[in-house]
Amino acid sequence: MDFSGSDAVLGPANEDLLPDSATAAVKVVVVGGFGVGKTTLVGAVSEIRPLTTEETMTQAGAGVDDLAGIERKSETTVAMDFGRISISDELVLYLFGTPGQERFWFLWNGLFEGALGAVVLVDTRRLEVSFDVIGRLEDRGVPFVVAANVFPGSPAHPDQELRTALDLPPEVPIVACDARIRESGRDVLLALMHYLYDLAEAPPAR
Ligand SMILES: Nc1nc2c(ncn2[C@@H]2O[C@H](COP(=O)(O)OP(=O)(O)OP(=O)(O)O)[C@@H](O)[C@H]2O)c(=O)[nH]1
């Protein structure tokens, strides 16, 4: 059998290869409650074809998965999303999106290993689905920024109101975003990088 040329078929596409200039890689986890837009964000910003593990939602989820506000949602992440974005010639971020449904949260342990920071995506129409997520992140001591994903009909909360509602410490950055738009998702990741730099330079007193 002739395998010549099989590399060209099976090997990574050129755009998937890490540029030679990349010298630092950082792992970032994207977390948030059910259906807040995590898979959308990872897919929008990733420069490689994102890996997703979405399954079609079935009648079995009726009464378990609360679809209020996201009625058009038909798929849900059952393991993880994975993507990559170059922030500069040297710095590359590896993005890991978590499943939003609580029955898959046991996967968090592996997904957080080696993570330097996290993005908590929230849907301001359904803030309550994010409370447990933020509590669990704080228990882990992973630094995070909060990104409010703007859906149609999302109430416009001033940052201070969001901070109070989510019980966030004053230093945690809050940014608004549209998870479907690459530049917007990139800005969220830049906010996280700036926050991580600031923390490295001046860790908060405990
Ligand atoms: N209008 C609008 N719709 C969005 C936005 N982000 C996501 N969506 C839609 O909201 C639905 C849920 O998005 P997903 O990316 O699947 O959410 P998720 O957080 O990954 O969901 P789980 O993995 O099930 O927890 C999808 O139908 C998206 O198309 C947004 O910024 N604006």
Ligand SMILES: [Mg+2]
């Ligand atoms: Mg998802």
